[in-house]
Amino acid sequence: xxxxxxxxxxxxxxxxxxxxxxxxxxxxxxxxxxxxxxxxxxxxxxxxxxxxxxxxxxxxxxxxxxxxxxxxxxxxxxxxxxxxxxxxxxxxxxxxxxxxxxxxxx
Amino acid sequence: xxxxxxxxxxxxxxxxxxxxxxxxxxxxxxxxxxxxxxxxxxxxxxxxxxxxxxxxxxxxxxxxxxxxxxxxxxxxxxxxxxxxxxxxxxxxxxxxxxxxxxxxxx
DNA sequence: ACAAAATAACGTGTCATAAAAAGGATAAAA
DNA sequence: TTTTATCCTTTTTATGACACGTTATTTTGT
Numbered sequence: 001x002x003x004x005x006x007x008x009x010x011x012x013x014x015x016x017x018x019x020x021x022x023x024x025x026x027x028x029x030x031x032x033x034x035x036x037x038x039x040x041x042x043x044x045x046x047x048x049x050x051x052x053x054x055x056x057x058x059x060x061x062x063x064x065x066x067x068x069x070x071x072x073x074x075x076x077x078x079x080x081x082x083x084x085x086x087x088x089x090x091x092x093x094x095x096x097x098x099x100x101x102x103x104x105x106x
Numbered sequence: 107x108x109x110x111x112x113x114x115x116x117x118x119x120x121x122x123x124x125x126x127x128x129x130x131x132x133x134x135x136x137x138x139x140x141x142x143x144x145x146x147x148x149x150x151x152x153x154x155x156x157x158x159x160x161x162x163x164x165x166x167x168x169x170x171x172x173x174x175x176x177x178x179x180x181x182x183x184x185x186x187x188x189x190x191x192x193x194x195x196x197x198x199x200x201x202x203x204x205x206x207x208x209x210x211x212x
Numbered sequence: 213a214c215a216a217a218a219t220a221a222c223g224t225g226t227c228a229t230a231a232a233a234a235g236g237a238t239a240a241a242a
Numbered sequence: 243t244t245t246t247a248t249c250c251t252t253t254t255t256a257t258g259a260c261a262c263g264t265t266a267t268t269t270t271g272t
Contacts, residue, residue, distance in 0.1 A: 006147070011169050014181050021185035028191035032205035032245060041112070043234045048247075055166025056232060058256085062165055063117055071185045075120050078180040079127035079172060085134035092136075098266055099138040101220045138221060149258040154223070162256060164232080204242060207244050218269070225261085232255070241246075 007055055018062075019053035025069045026051075040064040113161055124168075125159035131175045132157075146170040 007015075026036055033051075037044045042061055049057050050065055066072040089095070113121075132142055139157075143150040148167055155163050156171055172178040 025188045025191045058162050059165045060161025074184040079177045082131045085131045089134045
């Protein structure tokens with residue numbers, strides 16, 4: 001019975017901060033939680049959960065909210081740069097479509 | 107019967123791109139989807155869904171994956187700046203903890 | 213070096229179950 | 243009075259386990 005994987009406090013904070021930023025952005029636009037819910041096509045409670053930084057809310061719903069705020073573009077930056085990955089790639093030049101085989105058995 | 111809210115193609119693309127970026131980051135690290143699943147504490151199918159840009163995957167699971175890749179910090183940038191919101195705020199200076207009353211029903 | 217065989221990674225389906233989301237209700241705060 | 247925090251219940255949905263065929267990569271044989 002795999003349950004929701006434990007999320008480190010450090011990572012919870014990331015979501016909590018994200019929720020706070022979203023709430024502040026909403027308030028700056030003078031929108032009530034209910035108005036936000038309507039415009040995003042979600043329930044009031046989901047808005048609440050998002051602003052609390054709940055890890056269980058689907059990313060699509062976060063996106064709907066960000067879209068109402070006009071902030072959806074921010075998501076395009078996530079995982080886009082990956083400087084460490086580039087470095088790792090430089091070490092082994094060839095680009096694959098799949099991960100290399102890792103000699104699982106025998 | 108509120109179902110999953112329709113997500114605009116434009117927004118779907120954002121998620122699709124995010125998924126691709128995550129997959130590329132994984133491949134650069136030479137991790138198989140299964141290894142990623144183990145490290146993130148998720149199923150391989152969820153990894154697959156994330157890399158396809160599924161809007162239904164919980165943000166906490168995206169976060170777990172980003173954390174394995176060392177890219178979780180990218181999320182801290184989302185909704186953090188809000189230049190439009192600042193402008194709007196400048197227009198009406200006062201900051202509230204709640205949205206203003208909006209005369210709902212006469 | 214080249215082709216074929218071996219094997220691991222991947223795409224995708226089904227199904228049972230854990231979990232998300234909405235709706236309603238209430239109390240408290242602004 | 244309106245907005246917000248939070249609880250509870252029910253319906254809907256996502257997730258993980260398993261499985262199977264496909265495809266990429268590596269290895270083996272010549």
